[in-house]
Amino acid sequence: MQANGCPQHNRASEDEIASSSHQNGMHEHVSNGNIIEKPHHIKIMTKVEQDIVRLIGQHLRLLGLNRTAEELIAESGCMLEHPSAEKFRSHVMDGDWTKAEADLQELKHLIECPDGLLKMKFLLLEQKYLEFLEDGFVMEALHCLRNELTPLKHNTERVHELSSYMMCSNPKDLQEMSNWEGKGSESRQKLIEKLQTFLPPSVMLPPRRLLTLLEQAVELQKDKCPLHNVRFDNNLDAVSLLIDHLCSREEFPSVTTQLLSTHCDEVWFCRFSPDGMKLATGSKNGSIMIWIVDLNTHELRHKKTFENHSYGVSYIAWSPDSKYIIACGPDDCSDLWLWNVETEELKVKMSHSPEDSLTSAAWHTDGKKFVTGGSRGQFYHCDLDGNVLDSWEGVRVQCLACQPDGKIVYAADTHHRIRGYNFDELREIKLIEEKHPIMSFTLNDTGRLALLNVATQGLHLWDLKDKCLVRRYQGVTQGFYTIHSCFGGIDQNFIASGSEDHKVYIWHIQRENPISMLEGHTRTVNSVHWNPKVPSMLASASDDGTVRIWGPASEGSRLGNGCLESGRSTPV
Numbered sequence: 001m002q003a004n005g006c007p008q009h010n011r012a013s014e015d016e017i018a019s020s021s022h023q024n025g026m027h028e029h030v031s032n033g034n035i036i037e038k039p040h041h042i043k044i045m046t047k048v049e050q051d052i053v054r055l056i057g058q059h060l061r062l063l064g065l066n067r068t069a070e071e072l073i074a075e076s077g078c079m080l081e082h083p084s085a086e087k088f089r090s091h092v093m094d095g096d097w098t099k100a101e102a103d104l105q106e107l108k109h110l111i112e113c114p115d116g117l118l119k120m121k122f123l124l125l126e127q128k129y130l131e132f133l134e135d136g137f138v139m140e141a142l143h144c145l146r147n148e149l150t151p152l153k154h155n156t157e158r159v160h161e162l163s164s165y166m167m168c169s170n171p172k173d174l175q176e177m178s179n180w181e182g183k184g185s186e187s188r189q190k191l192i193e194k195l196q197t198f199l200p201p202s203v204m205l206p207p208r209r210l211l212t213l214l215e216q217a218v219e220l221q222k223d224k225c226p227l228h229n230v231r232f233d234n235n236l237d238a239v240s241l242l243i244d245h246l247c248s249r250e251e252f253p254s255v256t257t258q259l260l261s262t263h264c265d266e267v268w269f270c271r272f273s274p275d276g277m278k279l280a281t282g283s284k285n286g287s288i289m290i291w292i293v294d295l296n297t298h299e300l301r302h303k304k305t306f307e308n309h310s311y312g313v314s315y316i317a318w319s320p321d322s323k324y325i326i327a328c329g330p331d332d333c334s335d336l337w338l339w340n341v342e343t344e345e346l347k348v349k350m351s352h353s354p355e356d357s358l359t360s361a362a363w364h365t366d367g368k369k370f371v372t373g374g375s376r377g378q379f380y381h382c383d384l385d386g387n388v389l390d391s392w393e394g395v396r397v398q399c400l401a402c403q404p405d406g407k408i409v410y411a412a413d414t415h416h417r418i419r420g421y422n423f424d425e426l427r428e429i430k431l432i433e434e435k436h437p438i439m440s441f442t443l444n445d446t447g448r449l450a451l452l453n454v455a456t457q458g459l460h461l462w463d464l465k466d467k468c469l470v471r472r473y474q475g476v477t478q479g480f481y482t483i484h485s486c487f488g489g490i491d492q493n494f495i496a497s498g499s500e501d502h503k504v505y506i507w508h509i510q511r512e513n514p515i516s517m518l519e520g521h522t523r524t525v526n527s528v529h530w531n532p533k534v535p536s537m538l539a540s541a542s543d544d545g546t547v548r549i550w551g552p553a554s555e556g557s558r559l560g561n562g563c564l565e566s567g568r569s570t571p572v
Contacts, residue, residue, distance in 0.1 A: 045078070053078045055210040062208065082110070085204040092195070093188050097128040107199065116198040118154055125149045127191050129162060131183045134171045141166070214241060221245040226508045226515045227252045229489045229535050249516075250553045253506070253538045255568055256520050257551040258300055262289060267541035268314045269484065269527045273322035276533025278303075278341065280325055281547050282313025288327055290341055298537055300549060304344050309337060314482070317361045317370070324384075326361040326370060334358060336372055338386065350386035352378070362400040362409065371409050371423075373397030379411065381423045390423045399440045404447045410464075412438040418450065418464075432462050432469075439480070444487045451495060453483050459497055461509070475514045477501040481524055488530020488538065496538060498525025504540045504550070519568055520548055 045053070053072065057080045060069035073079065080086065088103035101124060108117045125148050132141035149159055168174040171182060181187040193207045206212070218239055222228050227247040232238040239245045265285035272279050272293070279291040279300060286309040291300040311333035317326040324347065327337040334356040338348045350358070350372075357374030364370065369389065373379040379397050381390040396414040403410065408420045408429070416437055420429035437455040444451075449470070452460045459473040477500040485497035487509070495507045504518035504525055523543035531537035538550040 043076070045076070050076075050078050054080050054205060055213070058205050059210040081205060082107075082203040084110075085199065088195075089192060089204070092124070092192055093185065095131065095183075095188065097124060100124055107203070110200065110203050111198050112200065113198055115154075118152060120195050120198050122149065122152055122154050123191060123194055125152075126158075126162065127187065130165070130174070130178065130180055130187075133165060133168065133174055134183045138166070211236065218245060223510075226511065229494070231490050231535075251536070252516065252552060253536055253550040254516065254518070255551065255553050256518075256548045257298065257555050258549040260289075260291065260300065260302075260547040260549065261545065262302060263287065263545050263547070265545060266523075266543040267526065267545060267547055268312060269316050270539045270541040270547055271316045271318060271527075271529050272531045272539065273318045273341075274320055274532060275322040276531050278318075278322060279529075279531075279539055279547075280316045280318065280341075281539075281541055282309075282316050282327060283545075284312040286310060286312050288313050288316065288325070288339070290325075293531065293534070293537075295533060298534060298549075298551060298555060304341075306337075306339055306344075306346075310335060315360050317363055319363050319370075320365055320367045323367075326363075326372070328359050328361055328372070331357050331359060331375055336361065336386075338384070347384065348386040350382070352380065352388060360397055360400045362402045364402050365404055365406045371400055371402065373400060373411065375414055379421075381409075390426075392421060392423075395421075398438055401441065401443045401450075403443075404445070410441075410443070410450070412441050412452075418452075418462075431464055432467055434460070437480070439478070439482045440484045442484070442486055444492050449487070451485050451487060453478055453485055453497065455480050459485060459495065459507075461495070471510075471512055473497075473505075473507050473514070474512050475499075475517070476505045481526070483525070484527040484529075486529050488532075488535070490535045494530070496528045496530060498528050498540060498542070500524045502542070502544075504528055504538070504548075506538075518548075518550055521546065 053076045057069045057072050060072065081089070084103060084106040088100060088107060091100040091103055101121065104117060104120060111117055125144060129141050129144045129149060132144060145163060149162070165174055165178055168177055175182050181190070196204045196206060214236060218236060221244055225245060225247050227249055229247065229252055260281070263281065263283045265283050267281055267283050269282040270279060276295060277293050279293060281289045281291070286307065288306040288309065289302060290304045292303045293300055309327055309329060311329040313327045314330045315328040323340065323342055325339050325341055327339065329335065334351055334354050336350040336358045337346060338350065340347050355376065356378045357376040358372050358378065359374040361370055361372040369381065369383055371381050373395065375396050375398060377394050377396050379392040379395040380388045382388055395411060398412040398414060401410045408422055410418055410420055412418050416434045418431050418438065418441065420431055434452065434454050436457050439453045439455055441450050441452045443449065448463060448465050450462045450464050452462060454460050456479060458476045458478045460469060461471040462468070463470050473495065476497050479500055481500055483498045485495065488494050488496060493509050495509055497505050499505055502521045502523055502525060505514045506516040506518070507514050521540065521542040521544050525540050525542045527541045529539050536551050536555070540548050540550065
């Protein structure tokens with residue numbers, strides 16, 4: 001354990017604790033006013049061993065096992081805290097403010113912060129004042145405010161706020177107005193935690209220190225687990241402390257849980273809606289199919305097919321509210337379709353010019369505007385009715401994405417670059433550049449990380465803020481086909497991509513080598529997408545005319561859809 005106070009103070013306090021703990025011939029120890037007999041021969045412990053004993057003792061007290069804690073102190077000869085700190089804690093928890101203030105004078109030479117003593121005294125008097133008010137001792141509270149808090153000349157704004165609480169007519173109003181728990185052990189324990197920050201941990205242990213260390217250990221194990229895809233509401237309750245945490249591959253997307261074979265031609269794109277309740281798939285034959293996702297059973301059922309998209313559907317963008325979709329075609333398509341998925345009506349078919357090539361689109365976060373463009377130099381900013389609000393001349397767009405803040409639009413162009421465009425200020429920002437064509441890219445939820453499918457190179461992860469290449473992912477076969485990859489899983493800790501070798505590859509975002517290869521498709525996998533609300537559900541679209549839904553093996557067995565053998569994960 002590292003102390004965060006002054007080194008001289010830490011050494012002094014540790015020496016005091018050691019001298020009171022390990023003196024030969026000392027056979028008594030005073031704790032909380034009780035004399036406890038100590039053994040004649042005390043084991044000489046290292047600094048680490050002493051810290052461990054102190055942490056265990058603190059946790060025993062937290063559990064209310066005070067007698068056991070005292071026996072541990074007596075047998076080990078280790079004091080949990082500096083004698084003055086232990087006395088100070090006891091007086092604060094008892095609400096004996098006069099003695100607690102006197103204890104501060106004993107501790108002042110151990111306080112590193114120059115005005116730490118002043119701040120600690122202010123906190124004590126603040127609690128004293130609030131407790132007087134709750135008990136109805138208005139004159140005593142007023143005396144504390146005028147003659148003790150105000151003369152400190154510290155945090156005048158807070159003093160004025162405290163004075164306003166005099167108007168509260170009852171304890172409930174006081175607690176609500178002050179956002180205070182009220183007189184008692186809970187508020188006093190929180191006060192102790194605030195006071196402790198001014199003292200080195202060698203003098204007064206930080207609160208719940210053992211539990212904090214265990215939570216950090218579990219968090220580290222989660223980070224090192226390559227398949228961790230389950231959210232823990234409480235780290236310690238969700239795992240066993242007796243063994244190292246490691247997720248089973250059986251709970252990770254590893255088998256085809258459902259095979260969607262309704263399309264009669266190559267499937268070029270798939271995308272879950274932001275609410276996770278729908279899946280849209282686009283085909284070479286010009287059809288878009290909407291599938292409803294049951295968030296309880298994780299089964300999909302067909303809802304609607306939108307037909308007559310000339311040239312085919314190679315890109316789909318959902319509005320943030322999951323109400324609309326934009327459908328784009330390949331390079332020779334000058335049309336864009338905007339469908340209302342809820343009413344199943346075509347809201348607008350946009351065709352600004354027959355010379356256009358509208359192959360990509362992205363929504364603003366407000367869902368009221370979108371951008372679209374293509375490789376022939378079109379780049380439009382439009383409203384929901386397809387009206388062009390602004391345009392950027394001469395930008396040959398390969399793929400588009402909007403920053404979450406709605407200010408910047410990112411565009412990958414035919415010069416192997418991703419640049420930022422601010423339509424409000426008509427300002428262009430140079431971001432990153434590759435040495436090979438960027439076939440597609442996507443942003444994570446923060447908008448900081450960009451995942452690029454780069455021709456002949458595979459998958460690259462870029463930090464757009466620092467403008468640096470973070471990682472090159474290995475394994476995927478990427479030529480000059482447009483393949484759309486994605487972030488996904490819990491906290492978007494995973495990356496998935498299709499491949500020209502007919503497989504779906506999955507990586508942990510921090511590892512260059514794939515952790516899983518999903519086999520089942522028989523031709524190029526053009527697009528993959530992770531359900532944003534179901535961390536264990538992944539969809540993939542392929543030239544073989546099918547869409548596969550991937551999930552845990554246990555889920556595939558439960559659904560009993562016969563897809564387990566035809567679509568399986570290959571561990572890497």
